[in-house]
């Protein structure tokens with residue numbers, strides 16, 4: 001099992017390049033199923049989740065692979081299987097994003113229920129409600145969802161009870177090939193939905209309103225191929241900014257997603273660090289000072305993303321003062337709390353709130369990652385702690401952070417991947 005060994009206590013200094021956005025790449029790869037034409041996506045990170053989604057597309061019969069360092073090409077002109085298998089879907093919930101495109105193009109799809117994960121039960125009722133609104137007959141049997149319709153999906157009002165990101169994406173992709181117009185109400189507003197909508201429009205779809213809570217779609221009979229560049233990963237960028245603040249360093253993020261990070265940047269400024277934006281660069285400087293603890297309440301976009309909650313918590317553990325961090329999106333997203341306590345943090349949590357009392361110092365220990373963003377929080381803990389920290393189960397980290405030890409080493413961290 002691979003682990004990361006970190007000798008902490010070193011401020012991060014330097015430039016960090018940001019990779020393409022994992023949570024934009026996955027729906028956009030699923031969207032390639034909407035056409036038989038070739039689709040090229042550039043700036044794609046070589047992440048475990050991307051490789052899993054490529055494997056899912058291949059299992060359906062699509063030609064899908066990296067054709068360059070960060071370029072992916074997909075052609076779904078020979079789909080010979082409409083069943084997304086459990087063994088792939090269980091490894092990555094986002095595989096469920098093939099549901100909408102396959103149903104819309106082939107009028108039938110069978111996808112394994114994704115099941116829950118470490119951070120919550122992760123239901124998919126809203127995904128199914130949206131497809132039913134478009135006329136599909138939905139059946140749940142033996143751990144699989146089957147959706148089918150005679151003829152094309154029918155444009156409709158889709159009223160989401162929850163602003164779900166991938167639920168909105170499944171509904172949006174399905175509606176692009178429906179007969180007639182659809183309106184998605186209470187749509188999620190995340191930038192990754194805007195990125196998907198822009199790609200769909202490049203494929204000949206007619207989507208308006210993405211990024212707001214009401215999205216209008218005029219259905220088309222077919223979509224064509226496109227060539228698209230993936231947006232930068234705002235969560236990776238936020239993670240490195242928080243790491244720079246926690247280590248009392250001075251780092252610059254190269255990646256052009258400052259406009260997607262207004263809330264996290266404002267929150268970082270509340271800690272007392274200096275954050276300036278210059279074109280595609282975000283510059284954070286702590287001037288070597290200990291940051292102040294900040295209260296956090298996660299929210300849907302444009303609020304503080306739940307995917308940065310664990311990282312801010314790590315910062316608060318070594319900041320001046322106390323903090324309350326309220327997680328409003330997922331019901332079990334504090335499994336990093338006991339691991340931070342093992343590093344010497346004064347921290348506790350109940351189901352929805354974690355509280356910290358900042359300490360001047362953490363101390364290296366053996367700790368274990370439990371999910372993707374918890375693992376990045378524990379890396380930040382190790383970077384701050386004096387002595388040696390070994391983070392176990394880093395396969396979680398590899399799902400969402402490309403070349404993380406190289407990027408951290410380049411800004412002064414003492415970090416190695418070890419295989420025990």
Ligand code: EPZ
Pocket residue numbers: 023026094120121122123124125126127128162163164165166167188305306307329330331372373400
């Ligand atoms: C997306 O997950 C992201 N994943 C998550 O990132 C992110 O944390 C989440 O959005 C929230 O921003 C991808 O984009 C691949 P939701 P998603 O549906 O779409 C409830 C990471 O670390 N809900 O917006 O699965 C659900 O239980 C990952 O990169 C229903 O009740 O999240 C949750 O409480 C983790 N019924 C809330 O909505 C549904 O049908 C928001 O979940 C769907 C969701």
